[in-house]
Amino acid sequence: MKKDELALIKYYSTKVADVADENKQVNLQELNMANEELFAHQDHSDLESEKITAPRYSYWKSVFRVFFKRKINIIFLALLGLVLAITYIYPLIMGYDPDVTPNIHIRDFSAWNLSPEQAIEKYGFSLHWILGTGMRGQSTFDYIWYGGTISLSLAFICAAINMIIGIALGAIWGFSKKFDIFMTEVYNIIGNVPGILVITVLVLILTAGFWTMVFALTITGWLGIAYFIRTQVIIIRDREYNLASRCLGTNIFRIAFKNVLPFMTSVIVTLLATEIPAYISSEVFLSYIGLGMSDMSLGRIIQEAQASMLVQGRQIQFWAPVAVSAVITIVLYVVGQNLGDASDPRTHM
């Protein structure tokens, strides 16, 4: 309907109301208007009558609208951007290499284990020295972010592999009854093997490199995710709207991808938010007990700096990587959780 038409109706309805208040019968002829003026002919259109007048709903737009409505989310997203920028771009610019770099002074005894003040005094103020130097005379700040790159990459790669395999198999697991019987037995068996055992055995068999670690963390890691997805699929699979859909002849793949998967977006995002910090956490622990990678990851740095924790003036070598790993994981977790909340359509009202 056009705007002026709306105004017209409003006008006449008030007029009619005025007249009605006086308990008078309304005589249209008293208005002194022609029939053409009083009534407009409206053509019936099948197409128009099918249109829904509610505002257009876009899922992802609503997700981001809800997400950005909270100030804290904007702050944490900015922090996440900063952390990612520092972990991935800073080591590139600095060209930090654990072996060869002008920032390591392995032979210069006076450069070892300096506190931030001493390091700045020795080299002048620059970003390198704000956290002092480590036991080989390397800049602690550069060292931590170099380790952060490895740890974060490991977490991202493991999460990607596990999520893809886990979601794909979990969906099949949830839909196929035959596969369910088989996979539940597999889950009962593998789920009981202590994870640390699988990882250690694999690290012992293969050489302790980055890809070995990825392999060890993903070989059984997908199973938990698949099981979780399977449970969610089973809950949603038999809901009325899916039964109706199946009655109307929708094939199973369409139901899986069009009906069930969108329903689980928020669950998947929430899961991702817990998975990534969990990989960083297990990498740190494995490195701590001496089963980690040969690469200088955050875990290795924490393990290496353990002795420094007890030496006065050197504690920063230990607490700096600890704090950085805490910041990385908290930021990732909070952003992920809130994105997960925002991607739940029930919050879009």
Added chain:
Amino acid sequence: MSKYLVKRLIRGLISVVIIVAVIMLLVYTFIKREDIFKNDPNFSKKLSNARDVYQYERWEDFGYLDYVPYGDWLNMLVKDGTLTSEKRNEVAQFGYTEADDTPAVKEYVDKFKAYYQSKGYTIVRLDADMKKITVGGRQVLFAYKDIPVLTRLWKFFTSILEVDTIHYVENDEDLVGERGLTFTFFDPAAGGKFSPAIMGNGTKHKYLLYFDNQFPFIHQNVVKFHLGKSFAVNRGVEVVETMTNKQGSIVKSEVTYPTGYVEETSDDLHTATFSPNANLDNTFIKTRFTDKYTNVTSVKSSGSRITLSFIIGIISSIIAYLLGVPIGIAMARNKGKWFDKIATAYIVFILAVPSLVYIFIFRTVGMAAKLPGKFDIDSNNPLQFVLPIVSIALPSVAGLMQWLRRYMIDQMNSDYVKFARSGGMSERGIFSKHILKNAAIPLVHGIPGTILGALVGGFITETIYSVPGTGRMLTQAITLRDNAVIVGLAAFYSMLSIISLILGDILMALVDPRISFTDKAR
């Protein structure tokens, strides 16, 4: 229900077998055999041929192969009666090289080779290394054969339970008196006080059932559980014994020996086992023991690995439930208010931050408060338990809070709660009578797991505080490449987790009458 449980138990047992098989396959076939010697100081001390012999002996100990030296084979023949002792002494000395063998020796060496080659063994003869003859270069001759994984698996499961019978001792002449069981109300080892005990003659253990003043007060030695022998973590001792034997310094007390001799000693007579090589004419043994049950262990001051883990685990679980449940309820009731927000921040901290990081934070704070940051087995200071307990309890509080809050909020929005409210029920009544009961059901499922999980111990906590518990045993076994312990612990852990899942289901069915495991109700 019982039919369902039997079915589940059987399936659980099958999965334990598969897990142990998988772990055995991984550990024995994929880890390099040579890796065992990486951290072995004895290996680097050995030189020349002695080093090879040591390697094969260790491999036999670790269960990789069957190793038979020539001398052992000759001794076996003597035992069978096909060879006299004099002849054995004559043929035992084989030459520096094969060419040096005397005809008599050659005959037996050839027999040895032929016998073991026919059984699929590999014969190894190393010639003497004349330059190092005194430090390990002596000639050696032995046969070995790799043990297949299936045989190893079969051995593991057939020897998992050992029942002690009066036919354990083979030779009658080793025994004093008749085979049989005796029951006494006045146990001599308890000082003749009232203390019922069943003692055996001909059995492996002298005391089959006895009472004492140690928890759980009644003890049995009839059925023993075996998970393989440890070689690096605790040389030559069973995995189960390594977990259950007491640790710490020796405690002496006044003990009355079977002969009536009284001495201030640490011997625990209740642990006496049969020792076939005991010499009863030896004055030391003669004054104390009347039979060959002379093998005793010492009373020690501190708890076993499993006790330490259990104490820490159970206290921290209790603390976690005592704190987590009320806080979770309070969070749900004050949803969206400042209390909920602070508690949520704590949950985020625990869930997101690597566990190593917050345990170190707890440790630093605790050490600043003058609490011991390292566990000392010889010290009786109960304060040393505080930090490990806190480090396990605080993270599990977060988990409990999170789940209870979520379950309760889910319940709060359900129709029956709205109905109860519209019926005029008080908010407090709704919370305690309806919401909490329903929200607690999923938590109840986890209780047996928490209790049995306490036996396993925290890997991270026990490693950081160096608590000698079961959790640290696995990391120790892995770094020392102690295959038997790895396999044994994997079997132990998987059994515990299967039992706790089944117990959790039973408990849930007891708490919630709607849950039933019979096929009909489903």
